[in-house]
Amino acid sequence: MWNFVSPRVVFGEGALDVLDELQGQRALIVTDKTMLQIGLVDKVKGHFRKAGIEVHVFDGVEPDPSVQTAQRGAQVAQDVKPDWIVGLGGGSPMDAAKAVWVLYERPDIEPAAIAPVGELGLRKKARLITIPTTSGTGAEVTWAIVLTDTEEKRKMGLGHPENIADIAIVDPEMALSMPPRLTADTGLDALVHAVEGYTCSWHTDLTDGLCLQAARLVFKYLLRAVSDGQDVEARERMHNAATCAGLGFGNAMASMAHAMGHSLGGAFHVPHGRAVVLFLPYTIEFFAPQAPERFAELAAFVGSPNAGDEKAARTFAHQIRDLCRKVGNPTSVAEAGIKREAYESQLDKLADDALNDTQMVTSVRTPSFEEMRQLFLYAYDGRSVDF
Amino acid sequence: MAIKFPSDEWVKEFAAQINGSKAYEESGKDWEGDWIFIVEPDDAYPKTAYFFIGLYHGKVTDAAMIESEHARDAQYFMRGSFTTWRKTIEGKLDPIQGLMMRKFKLKGNLTKVLRYPRSAKELVNCVKRVPTEFTS
Numbered sequence: 001m002w003n004f005v006s007p008r009v010v011f012g013e014g015a016l017d018v019l020d021e022l023q024g025q026r027a028l029i030v031t032d033k034t035m036l037q038i039g040l041v042d043k044v045k046g047h048f049r050k051a052g053i054e055v056h057v058f059d060g061v062e063p064d065p066s067v068q069t070a071q072r073g074a075q076v077a078q079d080v081k082p083d084w085i086v087g088l089g090g091g092s093p094m095d096a097a098k099a100v101w102v103l104y105e106r107p108d109i110e111p112a113a114i115a116p117v118g119e120l121g122l123r124k125k126a127r128l129i130t131i132p133t134t135s136g137t138g139a140e141v142t143w144a145i146v147l148t149d150t151e152e153k154r155k156m157g158l159g160h161p162e163n164i165a166d167i168a169i170v171d172p173e174m175a176l177s178m179p180p181r182l183t184a185d186t187g188l189d190a191l192v193h194a195v196e197g198y199t200c201s202w203h204t205d206l207t208d209g210l211c212l213q214a215a216r217l218v219f220k221y222l223l224r225a226v227s228d229g230q231d232v233e234a235r236e237r238m239h240n241a242a243t244c245a246g247l248g249f250g251n252a253m254a255s256m257a258h259a260m261g262h263s264l265g266g267a268f269h270v271p272h273g274r275a276v277v278l279f280l281p282y283t284i285e286f287f288a289p290q291a292p293e294r295f296a297e298l299a300a301f302v303g304s305p306n307a308g309d310e311k312a313a314r315t316f317a318h319q320i321r322d323l324c325r326k327v328g329n330p331t332s333v334a335e336a337g338i339k340r341e342a343y344e345s346q347l348d349k350l351a352d353d354a355l356n357d358t359q360m361v362t363s364v365r366t367p368s369f370e371e372m373r374q375l376f377l378y379a380y381d382g383r384s385v386d387f
Numbered sequence: 388m389a390i391k392f393p394s395d396e397w398v399k400e401f402a403a404q405i406n407g408s409k410a411y412e413e414s415g416k417d418w419e420g421d422w423i424f425i426v427e428p429d430d431a432y433p434k435t436a437y438f439f440i441g442l443y444h445g446k447v448t449d450a451a452m453i454e455s456e457h458a459r460d461a462q463y464f465m466r467g468s469f470t471t472w473r474k475t476i477e478g479k480l481d482p483i484q485g486l487m488m489r490k491f492k493l494k495g496n497l498t499k500v501l502r503y504p505r506s507a508k509e510l511v512n513c514v515k516r517v518p519t520e521f522t523s
Contacts, residue, residue, distance in 0.1 A: 356505060361507065
């Protein structure tokens with residue numbers, strides 16, 4: 001017995017028009033200052049005005065939003081009393097919006113206690129809309145919430161199936177202004193979702209197809225979207241890929257590359273997508289001796305017929321590194337600009353945080369503490385994993 | 388030789404598997420908290436059974452089949468039907484998925500439990516190593 005949860009997904013050119021027909025009194029847009037500056041908040045506001053809905057904006061979301069940010073947003077919601085909460089932006093504003101919504105509806109619970117067990121009893125005060133402006137996080141269709149504990153410098157995986165959005169608006173026009181670096185980082189995040197959603201121990205028949213198609217779309221369209229941001233077809237297909245991958249991994253789980261990426265991101269503030277894809281090939285090489293089949297299937301699906309063995313899984317890891325290089329992403333921690341001394345001084349914490357990340361629960365091979373340390377060291381140097 | 392579940396012998400063998408696991412010792416090195424597992428009757432098994440498992444810093448301090456959930460002090464209580472436990476012991480149901488689908492109910496500090504996913508996984512690996520015969 002398992003669930004497949006999804007918002008109503010409105011996608012394609014003109015998807016934002018769905019807001020024009022919305023019923024309600026007040027909306028609170030949870031976003032960041034960049035969305036205000038580049039005019040995307042005004043664009044969304046214009047649609048709400050057509051619907052006769054009063055709009056308020058909380059633009060205090062920072063990259064890797066903190067627990068305190070979510071609490072501040074929830075306080076704004078308590079003051080404004082919206083019946084729609086809108087997460088507008090990349091993964092950070094959308095995750096913050098989910099947390100703001102939960103804390104607005106349930107002021108009695110601590111953010112750290114937003115866990116996928118029991119009932120939250122949401123939708124008594126408001127409903128949630130997500131509007132992604134990047135193509136990668138999939139946060140528009142997942143219930144996961146990543147907040148940062150700033151005291152422990154640790155990312156916390158939170159969320160409950162109830163806090164999934166009611167409507168996800170996947171309009172490619174909202175992603176047109178993404179610069180190449182962000183396009184690459186977020187697009188590769190979608191690839192990690194697809195790969196981990198397909199290969200983790202919680203994958204299902206209902207998620208496999210979404211993950212496979214998402215992986216194929218990323219391999220086909222990401223380089224085009226990075227090279228030419230006005231390539232509308234590439235933008236649209238990448239936006240769809242991110243949502244497919246989000247639905248796929250969101251109804252399965254992510255895995256060890258996410259655990260390692262969260263750990264690195266918490267300690268060194270590496271953007272999420274860049275961090276998780278950096279570790280993905282190393283985790284595939286670690287899994288390859290024991291569980292190569294599904295990685296080999298992915299390799300075949302993206303165009304490399306193979307024998308379904310460890311060698312094929314390792315080839316897939318190389319294909320991912322190759323794509324990273326083509327779009328200008330680092331394939332080692334050193335290339336990501338982190339100093340060795342600072343990295344090694346944090347090594348035990350990196351390993352410990354990764355091993356205790358919730359995503360580890362679906363890992364098809366569990367490393368020991370020492371193996372996890374070694375994985376971080378191999379990833380620093382860019383060495384293929386051989387243990 | 389397979390050991391009957393539920394039984395005192397079974398939980399003691401489970402404890403022995405945990406205490407023999409380097410992976411659990413490592414992943415649970417900071418864990419402090421005792422558990423009572425409650426097996427609830429269903430079509431496959433007619434009675435309620437209670438297991439106490441004391442866990443401290445990567446080792447089992449005590450394990451026993453007990454009379455009731457009040458027979459020992461514990462910080463965590465996990466209850467599920469006999470069939471749900473059977474699926475978990477056979478490796479067919481991830482206990483965290485079981486919690487999410489409300490097949491298991493947990494009383495205790497869930498936030499703390501969710502910070503030890505690797506320990507949970509290692510406990511499942513240990514339970515799968517117990518040669519189990521299911522009474523009905």
